Amino acid sequence: MLDKDAHSHHISQQFNTELDAVKTHMMEMGGLVEKQVSDAVFSILNADSGMAETVKERDKLINAMEVSVDDECARILARRQPAASDLRLVIAISKAVNDLERIGDEAGKIATQALALAEAGEPSKGSVEIRMIGEHVGRMVHDALDAFARLDVDKALEVAREDKLVDAEYGTAMRSVMTYMMEDPRSISSMLNVLWSLRSLERVGDHARNIAEHVIYLVKGKNVRHVGLTELAKHVEQ
Known part of the structure; x- marks a missing residue:
């Protein structure tokens, strides 16, 4: 098992700094992606076209951040040739930023639907469902990132369980x-916008679970993709 200090004892201080x-x-x-999800949900609930445009514009920054972090990971792999838990850390980060970028994409899609609804007027139905699932997946993203920061496999497992509820x-x-x-x-057009937004939120939950699974891989050294909750829990308890 990986402990929280495992990446702070290298002979090379520069390697520690890079990790x-x-x-x-x-x-x-x-943190930025988490805000994107929150702002996208706000924009569609409040028919706020200005907020929606901001979300769409910030997606470019998220894409650039993914490329930058991926480049950092590639440089570490090439120069340091890390092994064991260090290698898992670099791989887990590379995979996590991909999921974060995908969450950003889904937030952008929600913002697109918000713009369409803002043009037609605030929807009278569907907001309850968007708010409920939006708040739920927003917490999942936050908790998945917290689990990664703390190397907390128990919290990671809880995120995976929450995905089932979502x-x-x-x-x-x-x-x-x-x-x-x-x-x-007559509501079909606006309800289709709501429907696609709900679909994007459900996918946000999926990516939050993926990040949680990367935490379990990092700490336990077990690839837990595509396994059920029961088996996932066994890996966490081992």
Whole structure:
């Protein structure tokens, strides 16, 4: 098992500095992505086209941050040829920033739907579902990043469990949206915007779970992608 001080005892202080820096840069990117999700949800709930435009514009910065962190990881791999837990750290960061970039993309998609709804006027239905799932996946992103920062596999496992709940909430929300559309065909256009936003939020939850799985891989050295919650819990407990 990896402890929290495992990356601070290298003979080369420069190597320690490089590892700390790339992790810090990943967490900075994570903070911005977390804000993107929150702002995107705000923009669609409040028909705020200005906020939506800001979210879309900031996506370029997130893309640039992903490239930068990936480049840092590549340089460390090439120059330091890390092994064991150091290698897992670099790999986990590289994978996590990819998931963060994808979360940023989903926030951008939600902002696009917010712009469409703002043009048509604030939607009267669907906001309850967006708010509920938006807040839920927002907490998941925050907790996944916190688990990574603290190397907390228990919190990572909890994020994975929350993803299961989000999937159930998403199914319920989709049925509600379909009901709104059948009851009032005039709402179909706006409800489609809501539907695509809900789909993006569900994907945010998926990527938050991925980040949590990277934490378990980093700490336990076990590749836990594509495993069920029961097996995931066994890996955490071992």
